[in-house]
Amino acid sequence: MTRSTTIRSLGTLVQLRSTQVERLEADLASQEATRVRYQNNLDRLTALTHGSGASGALVMNPALALNCGAYKQDVMALADSHRIDLSLHQANMAVSQGRLKDAWVGRELLGKVLARTQDAHAAENERATRKREDDIATQSWMAGRTA
Template sequence: MTIKNTIDSLDTLVRLRSTKVDRLQADMAAQQATRARYQANLARLDGLTSGSGASGALPLALALNCGQYKLAVIALADNHRTDLSLHEATMAVSQRALNDAWSERQLLGQVLEQKKGVAALAQNRVERKREDELATQSWLAGRK
């Protein structure tokens, strides 16, 4: 495999890894938006619970109804907290995947730059050798 093929292959790999990083970043942004929605919903549910007032000051039927309402809202908020915890665990896994993909992309980018440098040095050597040969031929032609 020539150095040109190696560079082309590495360049393709870097572009693919960059696409993967972009996709994972978009996924993380969507997950962060979902987390923000969960947190906003929890704040609203907490507001509903505290905003319903004291149920002990109401007549018996209304107090029972208000108490059941508060229990239902509290249960819903607990379910949301559980869902939020699971979602945050998923986000942590996604963040690790994003970090790994980014590191891999950076490593491949460094290898690509190194190979490009090696290829440029080799090309410079070839050009210098060709110029030296032309100069030698010109010098020899001038001696005759």
């Protein structure tokens, strides 16, 4: 495999890794939007729970007090369910962040390998060019010396 083929292959790998990083970043942004929605829902459910007042204050009408108590219990149960879902979602986000970090590191490492390979190839070409120029200069000098 020639050095230029290796450079092309490494360039393709870097592009693929960049695409993977971009895809993981987009996925993480989507997960963050979902996390914000969960958090906003929890805030609203908490406000509903506190806004419904004390169910014991409605002693004049026991059916109304019972209804208010059941409502608050249902809202609190829904909030607890959302908290569990949010914590699971945050755990998934942590895994996604780890994948993103690994993909980013992989892309950076491949990029450094590509840069080193390109530098070595450029140095090799420069040496070959200098050698040709030196050979031509030597031949010219030798031709001028014998003439």
